[in-house]
Amino acid sequence: MAPALEADALTIVRGGQPALRGVSFAVRPGEVHALLGGNGAGKSTTLLAFLGFLAPAQGSVRVEGADVGADPAHARRRIAYLPENAALYGHLDAYENLGYFLGLAGLRAGRGAIDAALDRVALAAAARTRRLEAYSKGMRQKVAIALALLRETPILLLDEPTSGLDPVAIDEFNRLLRELAGAGRSVLMVTHDVYGACQVADRIGLLRDGALVGRFEATPGARIDTEAVHAAFVARETA
Amino acid sequence: MSALLRELRLLARDRAALALLAVALLAAAVAVASGLAEVRQQRAQLAALADADRREREAVAAQQADWGSAAYYTFHLTGAPPSAFAFAALGLREHGPWQHRVRMLALEGQIHEPDAGQPEVAVLGRFDYAFVAATLAPLLAILLLHGLAAGERAAGRHDLLVATARSGTRLWLLRAGLRIALLAVALLLPLAVGSMLEGTAGAVALVAAALVTAHLLFWALLCRWLDRDGATPPSTQLMQGVGAWLLLAVVAPAAIAAVAERRHPLPEGAAILMAQREAVNAAWDLPKAATMQAFVARHPEWAAHAEVQRPFEWKWYFAFQQVGDEAAAPLSQAHREGRAARARTAATLAWLAPPAALERQLEALAGTDATAALAYETAVRDFHASLRQWYYPRLFRDLPYAGDELAQRPTFTPPPG
Numbered sequence: 001m002a003p004a005l006e007a008d009a010l011t012i013v014r015g016g017q018p019a020l021r022g023v024s025f026a027v028r029p030g031e032v033h034a035l036l037g038g039n040g041a042g043k044s045t046t047l048l049a050f051l052g053f054l055a056p057a058q059g060s061v062r063v064e065g066a067d068v069g070a071d072p073a074h075a076r077r078r079i080a081y082l083p084e085n086a087a088l089y090g091h092l093d094a095y096e097n098l099g100y101f102l103g104l105a106g107l108r109a110g111r112g113a114i115d116a117a118l119d120r121v122a123l124a125a126a127a128r129t130r131r132l133e134a135y136s137k138g139m140r141q142k143v144a145i146a147l148a149l150l151r152e153t154p155i156l157l158l159d160e161p162t163s164g165l166d167p168v169a170i171d172e173f174n175r176l177l178r179e180l181a182g183a184g185r186s187v188l189m190v191t192h193d194v195y196g197a198c199q200v201a202d203r204i205g206l207l208r209d210g211a212l213v214g215r216f217e218a219t220p221g222a223r224i225d226t227e228a229v230h231a232a233f234v235a236r237e238t239a
Numbered sequence: 240m241s242a243l244l245r246e247l248r249l250l251a252r253d254r255a256a257l258a259l260l261a262v263a264l265l266a267a268a269v270a271v272a273s274g275l276a277e278v279r280q281q282r283a284q285l286a287a288l289a290d291a292d293r294r295e296r297e298a299v300a301a302q303q304a305d306w307g308s309a310a311y312y313t314f315h316l317t318g319a320p321p322s323a324f325a326f327a328a329l330g331l332r333e334h335g336p337w338q339h340r341v342r343m344l345a346l347e348g349q350i351h352e353p354d355a356g357q358p359e360v361a362v363l364g365r366f367d368y369a370f371v372a373a374t375l376a377p378l379l380a381i382l383l384l385h386g387l388a389a390g391e392r393a394a395g396r397h398d399l400l401v402a403t404a405r406s407g408t409r410l411w412l413l414r415a416g417l418r419i420a421l422l423a424v425a426l427l428l429p430l431a432v433g434s435m436l437e438g439t440a441g442a443v444a445l446v447a448a449a450l451v452t453a454h455l456l457f458w459a460l461l462c463r464w465l466d467r468d469g470a471t472p473p474s475t476q477l478m479q480g481v482g483a484w485l486l487l488a489v490v491a492p493a494a495i496a497a498v499a500e501r502r503h504p505l506p507e508g509a510a511i512l513m514a515q516r517e518a519v520n521a522a523w524d525l526p527k528a529a530t531m532q533a534f535v536a537r538h539p540e541w542a543a544h545a546e547v548q549r550p551f552e553w554k555w556y557f558a559f560q561q562v563g564d565e566a567a568a569p570l571s572q573a574h575r576e577g578r579a580a581r582a583r584t585a586a587t588l589a590w591l592a593p594p595a596a597l598e599r600q601l602e603a604l605a606g607t608d609a610t611a612a613l614a615y616e617t618a619v620r621d622f623h624a625s626l627r628q629w630y631y632p633r634l635f636r637d638l639p640y641a642g643d644e645l646a647q648r649p650t651f652t653p654p655p656g
Contacts, residue, residue: 051402073405081402087395091252103245104403104410144399151403 002065004029004155004186005050009059012045012210019045021210022059029154032177032187034197036233037207043190044084046207047157050188051081063155080151084160086144090133094118094143097132101147109150117146122172137164145173149180156180158189162196174200194233198226206232246417256383256418263379263425270368271433274326277367278437285318285338292316292340300645306633307553309645310343310626317341317622317651319615322606323439327430327447328369328598330607337612339619343630345563346623347515347571350616351508368430369605372451373598374488376426377458381480383418384462386473387411393473411466419459423452443604454597491592499584505577506570518566522559534558537565544635554634561627575613582609614654625649 003026012020020042027033035043048054049061052072061068063075088097098114109117118128121142132140141164148156162170177187177200191197197204198216204224206214214232216224250256296313303309318338325332341349388411391397401407427448434444461483465476522530527547535542538561547555589595602608629648632638 048398051398053398053401076402076405079402081399083395083399085395086399088399089249089252089396091254092249096252100245100249101399101403103241104400105405 001029002062003027004031004064005033005188006062006065007046007049007059008062010046010049010056010061011058012042012049012054013057014045014054018057019054019210020049023207023210023212024059025205025212025215027155027186027188029186030181030184031202032181032189032200034201034204035188035190035207036192036194036197036204036229037190038192040209041207042210043207044159045210047081047159047188047190050157051076051079078153079155079157080148080153082144082148082156082158082161084163085137086141088132088140088143088147091131093131094123094128094146097143098147098150102150105151107151113150114146117149118142120149120176121145122169138166138169141165142169145176149176154185156185156187156189158187160191161189162191162193170196194230195226198224198229204229242413243417246413250414250417250421259379259383260421260425263376263422264428266371266375267368267426267429270366270371271326271429273365274329274367275433275436277329278321278326281321281332281337285316285320288316288318288338288340296645300642303640303642305553305640306630306638307556309640309642310553310557310630310634313645314340314342315622315626315648315651317619317653319611319618319653323437324434324443324447324605325607326433326437326605327367328601328605328607329365329367330369330602330605331609331612332607333365335612337615341619341623343557343560343623343626345515345519345560345567346620347564347567348512350619351511351571351574368433369598369601372426372454372601373594376422376451376455377484377488377594378481380419380422380455380458381462381477381484383422384415384459385480386466386471386476387414387462388466388469389471389476390473392469397469407469411463411469415459415463419455423455426451426455447601447604450597450600454593457593487592488594492589492595492598495585495588495592495595498588499581502584503577503580505581506574508574511567511570511574514570515563515567519559519563522562527555530555530559530562533562541631541635544637554631554637557627557630557634575616578609579613611654618652618654622649622651 005027007023007025010020010023011018023042023046025033035046037043045054049056050063050068052068052075055069063078066074068075089100092100095111095114098109098117102109115125115128118125123139123142123146127135127139132143135143141161145161148158162173165173174196177189181187181202189197189201201224202218204214204216205212206216206229214229216229216232218224292314296315299312300309303312316338317340321332321337336350339349386393388397388407391400397407400410404410430447430451431444433439434447462476462480465471465479471479531545531547535545541554541558544554545558585595586599589599599608603610626649
């Protein structure tokens with residue numbers, strides 16, 4: 001079976017500077033794969049390449065074996081994307097936002113299905129009919145996560161998904177990700193959060209200056225060692 | 240269809256967009272209402288004048304005892320009633336004459352006397368539908384359509400929208416198409432109501448609607464081009480769009496008029512008036528035979544009846560009126576040809592500026608452009624010539640006066656609108 005996502009010697013140039021340099025990795029079906037790195041390491045660039053927003057200068061990106069450059073619509077159909085600080089429409093409430101974006105994806109969901117998704121991200125029922133401009137950052141993030149859930153795509157790309165969430169919500173989110181992976185969905189998330197990544201990811205790649213400089217993998221029955229990843233992260237960042 | 244409804248529902252929650260569409264609807268409705276009021280007032284004025292004119296002619300005829308007096312004292316109303324589409328584009332009807340009361344005297348002075356018209360209106364223009372469609376609508380289109388993609392990028396939604404929709408191009412085209420369609424509806428609805436109230440020919444209304452829609456599409460394409468990479472900030476795109484609007488909708492029409500005027504200089508109406516009046520007034524000081532010789536030279540059919548025996552004869556009086564017209568004829572001809580040439584030059588240059596082109600096309604459909612004004616003037620000249628043809632045999636052959644024949648005098652027929 002083809003990997004859900006695959007980058008092969010991927011090089012991306014942005015503004016005349018290499019943003020990714022020969023990055024290769026794959027995300028298997030049902031796997032949670034985290035990319036860790038500091039600011040400007042190339043984490044978000046990697047996600048945008050899988051969505052077809054950035055064309056490789058060298059190498060390739062594939063979604064379920066299909067080249068993204070040749071068929072970006074296929075990639076976008078199979079992927080639910082959660083951008084960092086997902087800004088939905090502030091003048092719409094949660095139901096209206098989800099209805100709009102689901103429609104954009106060619107999907108429909110009844111009020112019951114939307115409520116079930118919002119329950120899973122623990123968005124208070126009373127808040128759901130309020131305009132998003134009155135929401136906190138974390139509440140908006142929950143609506144965006146609910147959107148990713150409702151799309152029911154086999155692949156999720158998450159850019160700093162726990163940004164703005166409180167610790168309880170982060171724990172709930174991490175549990176949710178494991179549930180999704182258990183159900184066969186593949187997740188590629190990029191984050192600064194070493195602890196969170198180690199809690200949830202099956203594999204971690206460490207990015208620095210556009211290059212993949214470290215890899216960590218969970219073993220059966222044991223999560224990835226947070227201290228080892230933290231040490232590598234700090235060492236690389238301060239090198 | 241569901242995509243259209245989805246975007247329509249989203250737009251229905253956008254207060255700024257709704258406000259702009261409401262402004263478009265209101266502006267078009269006010270312009271149409273104002274145009275309807277204006278053309279109805281013009282028709283009412285013509286009808287009232289026609290009635291007064293008929294009664295006055297009857298009263299004057301009852302008091303006359305000879306053909307010359309009848310010709311001298313009788314006024315004849317001429318007028319070009321507004322077309323059924325004139326409400327939409329008042330054009331030259333605003334500051335050019337569209338009615339006269341002519342006598343059998345020298346005509347050029349009577350035609351060019353009101354040339355000064357309403358100079359303040361000529362400078363400022365009028366808030367008619369053509370102005371709304373040609374000048375105001377592009378600004379509303381820019382405000383509605385600028386930065387559709389870049390605005391979403393600035394709000395942080397661009398990538399999520401495109402990733403979810405799978406194709407950004409289709410999404411932006413759908414949004415732009417919906418907005419421009421609603422703007423077109425807001426602008427065309429009042430025009431349709433006005434056309435129905437006026438009984439405008441369906442073909443004319445349809446062509447006008449097509450022209451307005453094509454004009455809006457031009458501005459939509461311009462906005463799309465400015466937003467082609469979705470990266471230029473919306474505020475910058477707004478400035479670029481407004482700059483294009485200033486250039487094409489404000490500066491270019493004025494520049495086109497200036498170029499046409501500079502390229503085709505015209506004698507002033509006052510100069511024509513002066514040339515004709517000087518020739519007429521000079522006749523009082525000339526020997527009558529000199530005037531009649533000049534007249535007969537151009538109108539030899541009256542040579543056998545040109546002798547003036549009494550101190551005052553009407554045939555001499557009307558002959559020197561015509562000699563006065565003929566003295567001003569070269570200037571008058573140059574004036575007409577210059578106006579036509581200006582109109583042609585302006586029409587050609589207008590294709591460089593879509594708002595100017597639209598305004599000209601709407602005025603052409605409405606019969607309120609220079610061509611229509613010249614056609615009306617030609618009709619007045621033809622009518623005046625027919626009056627002379629009717630009176631001259633009676634004056635030059637000194638036929639006995641028969642007041643009941645006055646009813647057979649020619650009547651003015653306006654040019655087809």
